[in-house]
Amino acid sequence: MRRPALVALALGLVVYWAAAQCNVSPSELVDGAVRGLEVLVFFFSPDWHALPELAGPALVTVLLAAVATPLGVALSAVFGLAAARNVAPGWLRTPARMLIGLERALPEIIILLLLVAALGVGPFPGVIALALGSIGMLGKLLADSVEEIDARVLESVETVGATRWQVIRHAVIPEVLPSFLANAIFRFEVNIRASVLLGAVGAGGIGFELSKAMSLLEYERAMSAVLLTLALVFGAERVSDFLRRRVLDGGRLR
Amino acid sequence: MNSVAPAADVPSALFTPPSRHFRRRLAIFAAIGAFLVAASAALKFQPWLLFTDFHYLVRLAGEMLPPRIELLWTKPSLYSSVAETIAMALLGTLGGASIALALALLAAANTTPHPLLRTVVRFGFGAERATPNFVVLLVLLIAVGFGPFAGMLALTIGSIGMFGKLFADAIEQVDPAPIEAIESVGAGRWHVIRYAVVPQVLPSVVANGFYAFDVNLRAAIALGVYGGGGLGFELQLAMKVLRYQDVLALVLLVLVMVTLMERVSDFLRRRILGSTASL
Numbered sequence: 001m002r003r004p005a006l007v008a009l010a011l012g013l014v015v016y017w018a019a020a021q022c023n024v025s026p027s028e029l030v031d032g033a034v035r036g037l038e039v040l041v042f043f044f045s046p047d048w049h050a051l052p053e054l055a056g057p058a059l060v061t062v063l064l065a066a067v068a069t070p071l072g073v074a075l076s077a078v079f080g081l082a083a084a085r086n087v088a089p090g091w092l093r094t095p096a097r098m099l100i101g102l103e104r105a106l107p108e109i110i111i112l113l114l115l116v117a118a119l120g121v122g123p124f125p126g127v128i129a130l131a132l133g134s135i136g137m138l139g140k141l142l143a144d145s146v147e148e149i150d151a152r153v154l155e156s157v158e159t160v161g162a163t164r165w166q167v168i169r170h171a172v173i174p175e176v177l178p179s180f181l182a183n184a185i186f187r188f189e190v191n192i193r194a195s196v197l198l199g200a201v202g203a204g205g206i207g208f209e210l211s212k213a214m215s216l217l218e219y220e221r222a223m224s225a226v227l228l229t230l231a232l233v234f235g236a237e238r239v240s241d242f243l244r245r246r247v248l249d250g251g252r253l254r
Numbered sequence: 255m256n257s258v259a260p261a262a263d264v265p266s267a268l269f270t271p272p273s274r275h276f277r278r279r280l281a282i283f284a285a286i287g288a289f290l291v292a293a294s295a296a297l298k299f300q301p302w303l304l305f306t307d308f309h310y311l312v313r314l315a316g317e318m319l320p321p322r323i324e325l326l327w328t329k330p331s332l333y334s335s336v337a338e339t340i341a342m343a344l345l346g347t348l349g350g351a352s353i354a355l356a357l358a359l360l361a362a363a364n365t366t367p368h369p370l371l372r373t374v375v376r377f378g379f380g381a382e383r384a385t386p387n388f389v390v391l392l393v394l395l396i397a398v399g400f401g402p403f404a405g406m407l408a409l410t411i412g413s414i415g416m417f418g419k420l421f422a423d424a425i426e427q428v429d430p431a432p433i434e435a436i437e438s439v440g441a442g443r444w445h446v447i448r449y450a451v452v453p454q455v456l457p458s459v460v461a462n463g464f465y466a467f468d469v470n471l472r473a474a475i476a477l478g479v480y481g482g483g484g485l486g487f488e489l490q491l492a493m494k495v496l497r498y499q500d501v502l503a504l505v506l507l508v509l510v511m512v513t514l515m516e517r518v519s520d521f522l523r524r525r526i527l528g529s530t531a532s533l
Contacts, residue, residue: 019341122298
């Protein structure tokens, strides 16, 4: 950042290129804003009668995330430990690291599209996609925090003659469990949002209802679905705040 | 205390008798297990399908191989799809960050013109964060039609909530000393913001901007699937017409693109933040 003018120029050129790619122009932006507001007006009266019908799909969305999160956490624990330099043998570490990196680069939606292509629509591919989608984030964070453990802690357990499993059980897990659980609880929030999104592609739930209402231009019903979605996300935040307070106490386990 | 005495030759650190702690942990695991079973039953989620239906997955893999890599030279429109996806993420991140920075000045206690305004803007950030990008995109598709323009706008709006909260918190944590120093020579609100607040929050703005770009690039692919243009849209088209060899080629292209862009933004972040001192 020694030459602000040069940075500004480079940024300007990049923005100009990107704007050309997306057909963005000042007039388009103004038009888009006006039309966006016009469309929003249609949404102003949510269809309250639709809420009872949408309660079932909303529950499906929540359950998808609730089942997928523990599964994803378990998978991530395995992959994360296998990818950590100081606990896993070399032959296991490289493939585990590679798989985690691969999953991180692959958006959940692609995993879901592939699973839907193979297995058809329904909650099953949704749960599997969300569970696999957790590996990239949770597995990487876990592997990193395991590798940050002070080597002396592990050595002190090894000198007593502990096997690899005993080292993991008595030195590694107590050290990384609090941060891992905090990340896992956060992942539940992420999964609720992703569950809405994946629903629209074929996992069912509120996301599917929402995109259906939109494509039929039933704005009032869509608005009810949007309100329910917001309620779900807020609810998930409350639940995970509660869990965090119950399980963790200032970075330590209760 | 009904604990079992450890055998003499086992170090007690590695031998803990079943305790109240252990029983509590067992209860927690049992509760999680029971919940999983009940929720799976309610969802009609049958884990064993993974084994009984495994041959479908194998069949799909068979249909995807070998990936039709020749698309890279037989279908030049792929390159504009990649460019669209990257451009969407870039504009969404920059646009969202600019709008959020302006709003964050209204949402931070030490720069806001009025406390009530701070509450309103912060509530707006919270509401935006709770709204999935995909909901915003659905509204925009009706307003501006299909294509990368809608995707770009959805990412812009979708970045405001996250950025706004981060920036407002960063502004509230700035060191008040420079602000007082500048105020003492009679500077107005704008000078204070320009010379005391912005330089202090810029590093966090830059670092978070690069992180958000990585997130937005993945989101740009997902939004593309719903009609936001770019690679995601191509992928969904290939899926629709069951050209699975094309699908695998596109998935590989996504992997390469995401990995490369992550490297690039990592490199730039290190270049820029390594020399913020001279800002």
